[in-house]
Amino acid sequence: xxxxxxxxxxxxxxxxxxxxxxxxxxxxxxxxxxxxxxxxxxxxxxxxxxxxxxxxxxxxxxxxxxxxxxxxxxxxxxxxxxxxxxxxxxxxxxxxxxxxxxxxxxxxxxxxxxxxxxxxxxxxxxxxxxxxxxxxxxxxxxxxxxxxxxxxxxxxxxxxxxxxxxxxxxxxxxxxxxxxxxxxxxxxxxxxxxxxxxxxxxxxxxxxxxxxxxxxxxxxxxxxxxxxxxxxxxxxxxxxxxxxxxxxxxxxxxxxxxx
Amino acid sequence: xxxxxxxxxxxxxxxxxxxxxxxxxxxxxxxxxxxxxxxxxxxxxxxxxxxxxxxxxxxxxxxxxxxxxxxxxxxxxxxxxxxxxxxxxxxxxxxxxxxxxxxxxxxxxxxxxxxxxxxxxxxxxxxxxxxxxxxxxxxxxxxxxxxxxxxxxxxxxxxxxxxxxxxxxxxxxxxxxxxxxxxxxxxxxxxxxxxxxxxxxxxxxxxxxxxxxxxxxxx
Numbered sequence: 001x002x003x004x005x006x007x008x009x010x011x012x013x014x015x016x017x018x019x020x021x022x023x024x025x026x027x028x029x030x031x032x033x034x035x036x037x038x039x040x041x042x043x044x045x046x047x048x049x050x051x052x053x054x055x056x057x058x059x060x061x062x063x064x065x066x067x068x069x070x071x072x073x074x075x076x077x078x079x080x081x082x083x084x085x086x087x088x089x090x091x092x093x094x095x096x097x098x099x100x101x102x103x104x105x106x107x108x109x110x111x112x113x114x115x116x117x118x119x120x121x122x123x124x125x126x127x128x129x130x131x132x133x134x135x136x137x138x139x140x141x142x143x144x145x146x147x148x149x150x151x152x153x154x155x156x157x158x159x160x161x162x163x164x165x166x167x168x169x170x171x172x173x174x175x176x177x178x179x180x181x182x183x184x185x186x187x188x189x190x191x192x193x194x195x196x197x198x199x200x201x202x203x204x205x206x207x208x209x210x211x212x213x214x215x216x217x218x219x220x221x222x223x224x225x226x227x228x229x230x231x232x233x234x235x236x237x238x239x240x241x242x243x244x245x246x247x248x249x250x251x252x253x254x255x256x257x258x259x
Numbered sequence: 260x261x262x263x264x265x266x267x268x269x270x271x272x273x274x275x276x277x278x279x280x281x282x283x284x285x286x287x288x289x290x291x292x293x294x295x296x297x298x299x300x301x302x303x304x305x306x307x308x309x310x311x312x313x314x315x316x317x318x319x320x321x322x323x324x325x326x327x328x329x330x331x332x333x334x335x336x337x338x339x340x341x342x343x344x345x346x347x348x349x350x351x352x353x354x355x356x357x358x359x360x361x362x363x364x365x366x367x368x369x370x371x372x373x374x375x376x377x378x379x380x381x382x383x384x385x386x387x388x389x390x391x392x393x394x395x396x397x398x399x400x401x402x403x404x405x406x407x408x409x410x411x412x413x414x415x416x417x418x419x420x421x422x423x424x425x426x427x428x429x430x431x432x433x434x435x436x437x438x439x440x441x442x443x444x445x446x447x448x449x450x451x452x453x454x455x456x457x458x459x460x461x462x463x464x465x466x467x468x469x470x471x472x473x474x475x476x477x478x
Contacts, residue, residue, distance in 0.1 A: 002298035009295040009302045017283050090279040094296040095268040 006096040010104025011111060014078055018112040028116045032067040033123055036060055039185060041127075053223050057215075060120075060129045062184035064139075065146055065211035068117045069204055070175060072147040073154030075109030077167055079252065080158060088256060098253045102155060102245070109154070110147030117143045135218045142214050145237070146207040152241050153203050155248035160255055178204040189226035203240055209233045269297060272355035272388075274346050276362040282335040286326065287317055289334060290349050297353040306331075320348050340371030344378065351382060360392045364399065376402070 018024060036059060043055040082088040091101050121139065125131060157174055161167060180186060181195065182204035191199055199205055210233045216224035280289050287306055294300045294313060303309045306317070321330040324344050329336075337345065343363065350358060364372040376399070382388055392403065400406050401420050408416040408423070416423055436442040 005295050005298075005300075005302035009292050012302070012304060013281070013284065013288075013292060016288075020283065085282070086275065086277040086279050087281050089273075089275055090293070091296065093268060093271075093273050094293075095265040095298065096296050097265070 003097060003100045006094075007100050007104040007107065010091070010101060011108035014075070014105065014108030015111045017078075018115075025115065028067075028071055029119045032063045032116065032120050035063045035185070036120065036123060037127065043185070053225055054130070056127065057129045057222065058225055059185045060124045061212045061215045062182075062208050064117060064120050064124070064143075065208040066179065066182065066184045066204060067120060068113045068143050068146050069150035069153075069207040071113035071116055072106070072110050072150035073157070073175075074167070074171075075112050076105060076151060076154030076158045077164055078109065079105055079155070080161060080164055080167065083256070084163065092253075092256055099245075099249055102249045102252065106148055106151035106155065106245075109151050110144065113147045113150070114143060117147075130219060130222050131215075132219055135215055138214050138218055139211070142211055146211065149203070149207060149237055149241050152244035152248065155252065156244040159248050159252035162255075178202045181205060182208045184208060187225060189228075203237075203244075206233050206237045206240070210237065269353065270356045272350035272353070272358040274343075274350050274358070274360050274363060276365065278342050278346060280334050280342060280346060280349075283333065285333055286321075286330040286337070286345055289345070290317065290320065290330075290352065293349045294352055299353055316352075324348060338371075340367055340374065343367065343371070343375060347375065347378065347382075351386075351388070354386065355388060357389045357391060360390060362393055362395070364394075364396065372396075372399075 036056075039059055041056055043059060079088065082091070092098070117139075121131070121136065157170070158167065161170070177198070181188065181199040181202040183189075183199075184204075188196075188199045188205065209228050210230065212225070212227045213230040213233060216222060216227065217230065281292075284292075291300075291306070291309065291313070295302050300310050300313045306314065317330065321327055324330070324341065326341070326345075334342065334345070347363075364375055367375070379390065380402075383390060390403075392399065394400055403420065405418065406416075406420055406423060407414050416427065418426070434442065434446070
């Protein structure tokens with residue numbers, strides 16, 4: 001019971017800080033909105049509807065998954081910020097288990113990522129992306145799962161980084177390639193072999209694919225792109241999530257102890 | 260100790276050299292997080308939803324710190340001394356048996372140091388908390404029951420302050436005069452009188468260059 005309370009309190013702290021940081025809320029929403037409002041229709045008018053596929057809806061699902069996943073992943077920067085502000089030592093000397101601290105952080109940053117997702121869904125509805133009530137309801141647990149998955153990846157990547165400036169430097173290498181390999185706005189099921197391998201190794205891909213599995217699966221009348229099987233996507237997500245959490249926590253605790 | 264790290268952490272408090280408060284939260288939110296992390300109270304999303312016992316204690320701590328309603332203000336509005344006091348109060352919430360203080364008053368002005376130490380003395384007396392302190396201020400070290408002096412990472416002396424002072428320091432008075440023979444007679448006369456009356460101080464006359472001066476030395 002104590003551990004659950006501790007996890008809730010740690011998650012609550014990150015969420016409260018977001019609510020008090022209006023600028024962050026706005027900036028997290030701006031980039032995905034630009035993508036949906038400008039890129040989707042531009043692709044649609046430029047390339048027509050290849051195979052009847054609505055490119056705006058295609059880009060919408062990709063951007064929704066990418067935004068939530070990436071926001072949660074980068075939200076784990078708060079671990080580094082805590083370390084830089086010397087707050088993390090307060091948490092790590094307490095009797096709470098190291099896994100609970102990490103779980104609280106991931107849940108907190110996942111909650112932080114969700115309002116952005118909500119904003120994107122609202123805009124999607126406004127611009128006419130086909131979304132039945134079943135899809136909207138199903139997107140809630142999917143978004144939570146993607147956020148937690150992104151948070152675990154963020155933990156793995158950020159566990160050994162000591163400054164927030166370093167994160168900005170590695171971003172082009174870790175996040176940007178995944179925009180293209182994960183199929184956020186381009187198809188990935190016909191890539192040349194080397195890119196296909198890299199795509200299969202990109203965690204963001206499975207977040208995007210699962211979102212499309214649900215979006216198109218619950219709306220069979222909407223022309224769907226090529227997507228991998230739902231079961232396989234979920235299995236890969238779960239297995240890689242557990243690996244990220246286990247390795248990431250060990251690395252982070254070790255880095256904290258050696259400070 | 261390694262076998263049950265969690266139990267050890269529950270009985271120990273630490274205040275680090277650099278303040279470890281979250282400046283974006285209020286004083287009360289910092290205290291609340293600590294209370295929940297140490298398993299004293301269950302989580303609630305707002306102050307008024309926390310247990311009545313917790314809310315009562317927060318008001319007591321606010322009075323103790325002289326903060327009043329300011330305990331609900333963001334911590335970044337507090338002064339350096341107030342931050343340290345809040346940290347001490349926070350670290351004592353879970354009634355630790357041992358409290359580690361790392362350079363607690365470094366960088367604080369003298370009045371803040373005095374108030375902090377007055378508060379810690381009360382804590383020691385009231386709760387019997389063992390305090391382990393690192394400090395560069397001798398006047399802080401002198402208040403301890405036992406001191407370890409560390410030089411280049413090695414312990415070079417350890418003991419009670421009075422014992423260390425007696426072992427490492429001594430007081431002596433050097434007296435000289437133009438007429439040394441007469442000075443010697445006088446000193447011998449005074450010395451024998453002291454031995455007769457049982458005084459503990461001893462005196463000795465030294466032969467040295469003729470310089471009419473009286474010097475006292477304290478090593």
